[in-house]
Amino acid sequence: LMRPLQGCRGRGVVVGTVTLCLAAGWALQTPGGVSLVVPQPNINATVAQNILLSVEYSCRGVATIEWKHVSSWGTTSIVEWKSGNYVNISTVYKDRVTTFENGSIQLLNVGMQDAGYYFVTVTEEYGTNAYGTIIVNVYEIIYEDLHFVAVLFAFLAAVSAILICFMWLCNKSLHLFQKKTHKLTASTTEEIELETIEC
Numbered sequence: 001l002m003r004p005l006q007g008c009r010g011r012g013v014v015v016g017t018v019t020l021c022l023a024a025g026w027a028l029q030t031p032g033g034v035s036l037v038v039p040q041p042n043i044n045a046t047v048a049q050n051i052l053l054s055v056e057y058s059c060r061g062v063a064t065i066e067w068k069h070v071s072s073w074g075t076t077s078i079v080e081w082k083s084g085n086y087v088n089i090s091t092v093y094k095d096r097v098t099t100f101e102n103g104s105i106q107l108l109n110v111g112m113q114d115a116g117y118y119f120v121t122v123t124e125e126y127g128t129n130a131y132g133t134i135i136v137n138v139y140e141i142i143y144e145d146l147h148f149v150a151v152l153f154a155f156l157a158a159v160s161a162i163l164i165c166f167m168w169l170c171n172k173s174l175h176l177f178q179k180k181t182h183k184l185t186a187s188t189t190e191e192i193e194l195e196t197i198e199c
Contacts, residue, residue: 057102
C-alpha cells in the first residue's frame with residue numbers, strides 16, 4: 001500500500017516542479033513591469049544655475065517618459081519621449097532642456113519660476129506605469145544684489161564728487177569774474193573823475 005502512494009507523491013513533486021518552472025518561464029516572458037528610482041528627490045539651486053533631474057528606470061518593453069512641472073503658476077508639460085524614438089519638448093522649455101536615455105533631464109539657466117514639483121511618469125508600452133517626484137528650490141544670489149548696491153553707491157559717489165568739483169570751479173570763476181568787473185568799474189570811474197578834473 002505504501003509504494004503506490006510514494007509513487008504518486010514522487011510524480012506530484014515532478015509535476016509540481018515542472019508546473020513551477022513553466023509558470024516562472026511564462027512570468028519572465030509576460031510583458032509588464034516598470035521600475036523607477038529617484039536618487040535625489042530634493043534639489044537646491046541658485047538663479048542661472050544648470051540642474052540635473054536625475055532618475056533611472058527599467059522595463060521590459062519600450063517606455064514613454066513624460067516630465068511635468070507643477071508650481072503656484074500652474075502645471076506645465078516639459079517634455080515627452082519614447083526610448084529610442086521622438087522627443088517632444090514644450091515650446092516654453094525648447095532651448096533649456098536636455099534629455100537622457102535613463103529618463104533624466106537637465107534644465108539650463110534656472111530662474112525663480114522654475115521652483116516647484118517635477119513629476120516624471122514612465123509608461124511601458126503594455127500599460128504599466130511608474131511615478132517619481134523631485135522638489136526643486138531656487139534661491140536668488142544675495143551677494144550679487146549687494147554687489148549691485150555697492151557699484152551703484154560708488155557710481156553715485158563719483159557723480160557727486162564730479163558735481164561738487166564742477167560747482168567749486170563755477171564758484172571760483174564767478175568770484176574771478178566779479179573781481180575783474182569790479183576793477184574795470186573802478187578804473188572807468190577813476191578815468192571819468194580824472195577827465196572831469198582836467199576840464
